[in-house]
Amino acid sequence: MKNVMKKYSNGVIAVNGLDIKIKQGEFVYVVGPSGAGKSTFIKMMYREEKPTQGTIMIHGINLAKLKMSKVPMLRRNIGVVFQDFKLLPTLTVYENVAFALEVIEENPRNIKKKVMETLDLVGLKHKAKMLPTELSGGEQQRVSIARSIINSPKLVIADEPTGNLDPETSWDIMNLLEEINNRGTTIIMATHNKEIVNTIKHRVIAIENGRIVRDEQRGEYGYEG
């Protein structure tokens, strides 16, 4: 995973002159106050936003120049986890996870096997037939993580995955992400959670006013509140 440099504006300049490099298998926290450009940074990683200047390289592919028609292929190789889970309420847990495989036209024989394996990994095999509304927030986030990793992506991007969860559940989710990271998957996680950043030590990239103000291995959260 190589990340070169990006400058970006959409009327306001959300992110300017970022220049970082993230290696395959790293676990990176992206921290910073609200509106600092964290979300823009994250969104550019899965190409929801396009950088106006500069280049973003993922696995040797330049996202700034990626054709629209290739974006789906990019996203199949990047797992995305959101604060609000983004699950479909009318589908069961199993169906929600399988959905990611269905839309990329995976062979149905493989779907069942893969979905059950992944649900097992996140510890929700026994709740496969339930609807998301019948689950707790933490469990819903596990489903969404299961969906993000089902294609065995090399990179998982998490946008405040613990933002809506109570502290205890947050630790469970973190343990799960750690486990995924230990399997060699790069994880880039935007967060506001000081306690987590300071306890589970990883590289910290701090963004303020659209610029990187700090980039430390095994860093601290470094903000009050």
Add this chain to the structure above:
Amino acid sequence: MEELFGMSSEVNTDMKARTFQRHARESFKSLFRNGWMTFASISAVTITLILVGVFFVIMMNLNKVATTIEENVEIRVHIDVAATKEERAALEEQIKSISEVSSIKFSPKEKELNNLIDSLGEDGDAFKLFEQDNPLNDVFVVKTKDPEDTIKVADKIEGFDHAAKVKYGQGSVERLFKVTSVSRNVGIVLIIGLLFTAMFLISNTIKITIVARRREVEIMKLVGATNWFIRWPFFLEGMWLGILGSIIPIAAVSTIYYYAYQYLQPKLATNFIQILDFTPFVYQVSVLLIVMGAVIGVWGSVMSIRKFLRV
């Protein structure tokens, strides 16, 4: 680097049968889920296509009638009585040299008189008196390649020597051409207007479907569904709306035309006017209506999805 991403060969251009089944299922589900909007769009298509169908049938028949009449338009060039044989031949050559002329036929005055007598039936007998001393002129009957050129050609011939009088039904021909061209243009404008209305209604229906499934579309995009994968169900839904909407118009237009044909044909036949035969024509109209329905349905849906795919 292509392999790293699996971006290579087996991209989704070839749609698998299973995937297509899924799209078809989704599109039908959506039709039922949005019951009233579906009903409204189908009604819109139905009304549009009925009007289009009726206009089309009338237009095509008017056209047919007009062309039959147009084809019968001929220019009659009365040859100067004093003209010698040579002068007559020269005139014929001159007329032939006009590029728009397709045929020229000489009709001697004896024949002209006979025609006149025949066409008047019993009253014509009175003219038999003239057989001794024929007051009519010899005539060239001229036809043009394109009936629209009649007037132009007639004017040209009028300027030639020994052409005493040129007749082509002045006035009525002009009026006929005017009526046919106006009715064609009005019909086309009306049909286009109606088609746009129906398209707009369908595109609104699909839009509502999409808004209801916005979240689903968003997630599909995030997990890497291609635009076409997302588009297909809506595409098909639009097509069903259009095709379902064309059923009643086809039935209505066919039935109406059947009775109209039965009623009109014998009456018109006595005037040497022909309208289009029922069988091939009604099939053509039906196919046209189905295709139109499907096209406006698909077009309407394509217009409304565009916006939502830009995630």
